[in-house]
Amino acid sequence: MANDVGTNWAGNLAYGASTLHEPTSVDEVRRIVAGVSSIRALGSRHSFNSIADGTAELLSTAALTGPVTVDRDRSTVTVGAGIRYGELAQELEREGIALANLASLPHISVGGAVATGTHGSGKRNRSLAAAVVGLELVTGSGDLVRFTTSDPDFEGAVINLGVLGIVTRLELKVEPAFEVEQTVFERLPLENLLQNFDGVTGAAYSVSVFTTWRDPDVADSVWVKRRPDQDAPLEETLFGAVAAKDERHPLPGLPAIGCTPQLGVAGPWYNRLPHFKLDFTPSNGVELQSEYLVPREHAVDAIRAVRELSPEIVPLLQVNEIRTVAADDLWLSSSYATDAIGLHFTWVQDQPAVEALLPTLEAALEPFLARPHWGKVFTPGAHDFDRLYPRLEDFRLLTKRLDPEGIFANPFTASLMAR
Ligand SMILES: Cc1cc2nc3c(=O)[nH]c(=O)nc-3n(C[C@H](O)[C@H](O)[C@H](O)COP(=O)(O)OP(=O)(O)OC[C@H]3O[C@@H](n4cnc5c(N)ncnc54)[C@H](O)[C@@H]3O)c2cc1C
Numbered sequence: 001m002a003n004d005v006g007t008n009w010a011g012n013l014a015y016g017a018s019t020l021h022e023p024t025s026v027d028e029v030r031r032i033v034a035g036v037s038s039i040r041a042l043g044s045r046h047s048f049n050s051i052a053d054g055t056a057e058l059l060s061t062a063a064l065t066g067p068v069t070v071d072r073d074r075s076t077v078t079v080g081a082g083i084r085y086g087e088l089a090q091e092l093e094r095e096g097i098a099l100a101n102l103a104s105l106p107h108i109s110v111g112g113a114v115a116t117g118t119h120g121s122g123k124r125n126r127s128l129a130a131a132v133v134g135l136e137l138v139t140g141s142g143d144l145v146r147f148t149t150s151d152p153d154f155e156g157a158v159i160n161l162g163v164l165g166i167v168t169r170l171e172l173k174v175e176p177a178f179e180v181e182q183t184v185f186e187r188l189p190l191e192n193l194l195q196n197f198d199g200v201t202g203a204a205y206s207v208s209v210f211t212t213w214r215d216p217d218v219a220d221s222v223w224v225k226r227r228p229d230q231d232a233p234l235e236e237t238l239f240g241a242v243a244a245k246d247e248r249h250p251l252p253g254l255p256a257i258g259c260t261p262q263l264g265v266a267g268p269w270y271n272r273l274p275h276f277k278l279d280f281t282p283s284n285g286v287e288l289q290s291e292y293l294v295p296r297e298h299a300v301d302a303i304r305a306v307r308e309l310s311p312e313i314v315p316l317l318q319v320n321e322i323r324t325v326a327a328d329d330l331w332l333s334s335s336y337a338t339d340a341i342g343l344h345f346t347w348v349q350d351q352p353a354v355e356a357l358l359p360t361l362e363a364a365l366e367p368f369l370a371r372p373h374w375g376k377v378f379t380p381g382a383h384d385f386d387r388l389y390p391r392l393e394d395f396r397l398l399t400k401r402l403d404p405e406g407i408f409a410n411p412f413t414a415s416l417m418a419r
Pocket of ligand 1: 009010040041042043044045046047048051052061081082103104105108109110111112113114115116117118119120161162163165166167168282283289373375376
């Protein structure tokens with residue numbers, strides 16, 4: 001136990017909790033939770049907003065990583081919620097199995113990523129939470145509750161924003177290990193992207209478009225992650241963009257040393273699907289992030305809307321990533337019941353300026369039913385979550401049932417729970 005709880009990864013938020021618990025077993029979690037009136041789980045601290053803040057105490061899941069148990073008959077792996085994807089991948093490698101997808105970085109905890117609906121990219125790849133087929137959580141009374149896919153509330157319990165309890169273990173779907181080749185194509189004429197959105201984003205298993213909008217007619221790069229066992233071979237050009245001859249970083253000008261291997265060299269899934277390597281600082285490190293998930297049918301119009309705002313966006317932007325996420329059934333998923341595109345913004349770390357710009361950006365994306373990423377910076381109160389999430393009322397009922405005393409509530413979730 002310690003008093004200085006510290007900050008989130010980005011350093012833009014100092015947690016207000018007075019106590020940080022660091023349990024090493026589920027029994028310890030149960031004892032801690034049963035003895036407090038306000039607590040939340042803290043994963044690897046990679047969220048940019050106050051979603052993990054605002055309770056009197058915090059419970060770090062960092063030591064709740066194991067055991068990692070593979071069930072070959074069910075094609076699943078069960079893990080402790082605190083394990084980071086990069087560490088899990090090393091365990092899976094030994095077993096010759098893989099997860100279907102990963103986020104841009106392997107540094108995040110499985111429990112934290114799932115709780116916020118974290119996703120990677122890929123036309124047919126769903127959010128990371130969609131791999132969950134079972135979970136176990138400690139409720140406010142200290143009881144251990146298990147959810148499986150046959151529970152009627154299962155789809156509500158997976159992406160839970162930390163408000164249902166402390167998730168201690170998760171069962172994830174796995175598949176045989178596979179290889180991926182990563183190729184970066186540069187200078188994609190924007191009109192080619194807009195005219196061929198399905199072609200570009202469907203060019204391979206996972207595709208991300210990066211642009212700084214400094215030239216509104218050209219997207220800086222397209223990161224194509226190809227599965228040789230599924231995808232057609234790539235050519236030297238992609239809708240007018242040209243394959244890079246050297247390795248790149250998604251943020252122009254930064255060294256590629258911290259990025260996963262490129263140049264079309266085949267390698268294991270976990271060392272290609274994320275953009276960043278586990279043993280390096282991901283992205284820039286000095287930044288803020290926002291992301292809005294828009295139904296795929298609005299992709300082109302939403303990108304045009306962002307482009308319209310490029311004069312205001314460019315001074316605060318490090319890079320804009322455009323990616324795709326397939327629909328799932330999880331109630332609080334930003335791709336709930338719709339294939340979606342993610343419009344992700346890595347901003348400079350100037351919170352007042354970013355917060356001043358966001359209402360304009362959000363107003364421009366609102367007609368497209370944009371859902372803000374739960375773990376990134378967005379304008380509180382600016383989104384009609386009941387409209388965006390048709391199962392939100394069911395989630396409120398589930399929360400009242402599992403956490404009647406509001407032990408896991410914080411101001412972030414309280415505003416969502418209020419009608
Ligand atoms: C450099 C960088 C790159 C990123 N890239 C992506 C990306 O590619 N795609 C994407 O979608 N997001 C991305 N994110 C956002 C990130 O994935 C989410 O913020 C995610 O929640 C981080 O997980 P965490 O373990 O750090 O969670 P934390 O920030 O520690 O916690 C987030 C929330 O989850 C809850 N929580 C954590 N663990 C548990 C648990 N065991 N039980 C119950 N609740 C829990 C917390 O209470 C809190 O509400 C990125 C973030 C950074 C910093």
